[in-house]
Amino acid sequence: MGTPARQGAPVTLTIDGFEVTVPEGTSVMRAAAEIGISVPKLCASDNLEAFGSCRLCAVEIEGRRGTPASCTTPVAPGMVVDTQSQKVRKIRKGVMELYISDHPLDCLTCAANGDCELQDMAGAVGLRDVRYKAPDQGGLANHFEARNTSGEANPEWLPKDDSNPYFTYDPSKCIVCNRCVRACEEVQGTFALTISGRGFDSRVSAGGVGDDFLASDCVSCGACVQACPTATLQEKSVIEMGTPDRSVVTTCAYCGVGCSFKAE
Numbered sequence: 001m002g003t004p005a006r007q008g009a010p011v012t013l014t015i016d017g018f019e020v021t022v023p024e025g026t027s028v029m030r031a032a033a034e035i036g037i038s039v040p041k042l043c044a045s046d047n048l049e050a051f052g053s054c055r056l057c058a059v060e061i062e063g064r065r066g067t068p069a070s071c072t073t074p075v076a077p078g079m080v081v082d083t084q085s086q087k088v089r090k091i092r093k094g095v096m097e098l099y100i101s102d103h104p105l106d107c108l109t110c111a112a113n114g115d116c117e118l119q120d121m122a123g124a125v126g127l128r129d130v131r132y133k134a135p136d137q138g139g140l141a142n143h144f145e146a147r148n149t150s151g152e153a154n155p156e157w158l159p160k161d162d163s164n165p166y167f168t169y170d171p172s173k174c175i176v177c178n179r180c181v182r183a184c185e186e187v188q189g190t191f192a193l194t195i196s197g198r199g200f201d202s203r204v205s206a207g208g209v210g211d212d213f214l215a216s217d218c219v220s221c222g223a224c225v226q227a228c229p230t231a232t233l234q235e236k237s238v239i240e241m242g243t244p245d246r247s248v249v250t251t252c253a254y255c256g257v258g259c260s261f262k263a264e
């Protein structure tokens, strides 16, 4: 969650009117979590270095201009932070609205329904309405049509990559948070994934033959699937059988991922 906890000198600051003391170098987001304040986030996760790409965790800090990302902003003595000002709530809602406008709205039939951070965060920021048309309603459709070179007639979303035996990759659901890329690098040390393209064309790429996962350097460790906050990367077993009721976490000695084996 933002910058990992540090061992530095104690720093006292105020967040939403509550005083908190944390080690120097701690992120504002983690300091807030220490006192039970949960700042909306998408690109930050507990076991990855802070990245600061989604902008959902914006906060206001007294005496500072703009709305910095709380996951990448270190605490400072005497800092006064507001995580719930009208300004940041409006920014978060706007950011989330843009994410959703570029995302398939098939939640009810999606295997990740109920276990999707994008869905959770849309609720957390109070998004009820999207003013922009979805790609399959003519909004960004031109963008997707222009990218398709397979000759298919009027495709609504980018095709899925089912080449890996254990998981699927659905680029239409990617929010380019970079968590999978960072998990591949930081957790597994494989460097199999990257972000290719720019702007609306940016997406995760495995860089294999035909750009598919099977032909890439991916070792199927599952770190990327665990890190994904949407249904972009999903276990095939979950798609086929649903999310198990309970899980048993084991530590596999083969790699550093710590795979979780789920059983009913």
Ligand code: FES
Binding pocket: 040, 041, 042, 043, 044, 051, 052, 053, 054, 055, 056, 057, 058, 069, 070, 071, 072
């Ligand atoms: Fe801070 Fe994404 S969670 S920028």
